[in-house]
Amino acid sequence: MALDRPTPVTFHAPMVLAVGLPPATLSRAGVVLEPSGVALRESNLLDLRSDSAKYRPLVLLVDAELYDFDPEAFDMVAQDVGAKLGVAGSAREAEVTLGQLMAALARKSAFPPPPSSADAKTDKWDFSEVVAAVAAQGGRE
Incomplete structure (x- = not known):
């Protein structure tokens, strides 16, 4: 008899x-x-993918x-995992790039997500009401 166990859920913490x-x-x-709270992890070319x-x-x-050695490969890796690609030639460039990322994340979390269809009631129309509305619109032109 198999034990009923919940399916494990993998959670990825925000990371650079x-x-x-x-x-x-x-x-x-x-x-x-x-x-x-965004983690920073270092990788190398061999383990990048x-x-x-x-x-x-x-x-x-x-x-x-x-990056200049093979830009297409880095672009492809970032695209494959849904990451943004930041290229830094100095500590200052890294600071600016990551600062912009943090500002964008803060803006995104400050605004609630747009409402979905599950959040709102759907108006139901009788077909005769739609026909009447279209006919009324046609009479105005």
């Missing part, structure tokens, strides 16, 4: 996956992200020189 960043840039990125699929980062932050 950094690839090839110099220590100073990586450190600055950590300082910028810390107040937001598997780490991206495993962690599903919000942002893939790549060193500019490394």
Whole structure:
């Protein structure tokens, strides 16, 4: 007899996956992200695809020189996991890129999501009412 167990749900915490960043840039990125609760994880070229699929980062932050080596590959990895791609050539560029991300996330969470059809009652129309409305509209022209 099989035991009834709930299906495990995987939750991915918000994360930035950094690839090839110099220590100073990586450190600055950590300082910028810390107040937001968004994690920073470092990866390398060999593990990039598997780490991206495993962690599903919000942002893939790549060193500019490394990105210039094969931009299409980094674009593809980011697109495959639904991440934004950030390219940083310096600690300052990483700070600006991540600051913009945090501001966008704050704006998004400040506004409630748009109402869905499940939130509202649907008006039901009798077909004769629709025909009458169309006929009335046609008579006005």
